[in-house]
Amino acid sequence: MTSPVLITRPKEDAKRLALALEALGADVRCILAPVMEIVALPLECVDRNFDHLVLTSRHAVSAAAPFRGVPTYCVGKATREAAMAQGHDVRDVFSNADELVANLSGHGAGHVLHLHGRHTRGEIAKRLSLAGLETYSCVVYEQNPRQWSAPERQAIQAEMSLIVPLYSPRSASLTAKLLADFRGDLTLIGLSQACLDAWDGPHPKISLCVDHPDGEAMQHAIASQLRGSPLERGGHRV
Secondary structure, X not given: OOOOEEEOOOHHHHHHHHHHHHHOOOOOOEEEOOOEEEEEOXXXXXXXXXXXXXXXXXXXXXXXXXXXXXXXXXXXXXXXXXXXXXXXXXEEEEOOHHHHHHHHHHHOOEEEEEEEEOOOOOOHHHHHHHOOEEEEEEEEEEEEEOOOOHHHHHHHHOOOEEEEEEOOHHXXXXXXXXXXXXXXXXXXXXXXXXXXHOOOOOOOOEEEEOXXXXXXXXXXXXXXHHHOOHHHHOOOOO
């Protein structure tokens, strides 16, 4: 029997991941137990015209409505899909912040608006500004910590083993604390090495990091652990 996948992403993201894993044909049983809740914030008045709009999460798309028509650059396919569904002029999509910064840095001078959550990584605004693109950074949602309910905790603790995808250092740290008393086997799959480094919970049996930090690579890494091939059982990078 394969280990269940403990999905700790925010509620809607968790549902999307579970459906994606099922679509890959993996023999999967998912436990959805978010460790963060997304809370939208009012958009602060931005009194200027922008040459570029940067969206690094689909949770920021709803706040971007006043900027439809501004050339838009996204991180992640889910962000691109959400932006296009809302009528934004999506020019390109990137796997991570580094790729986005490298691409936009070649656009010369201009003004950029980056809409994002309270907790973010990559220093996009700072790096683009240093490259000559004056960038305004605006927080449009909170990522509030969430405690598991008693039934959620009981269901998780009853498992003999878990596959735990880690999508950010912050969610890794929150999940580690909630799993502090877990006594079964853990397989950690990190979107980046920073995610694995942030883990300070029970020692995992297997710990691996995807080679390319994007959602598709994570899905295939999770599926590979469900299939249990010899390579992945050894804990190597996939």
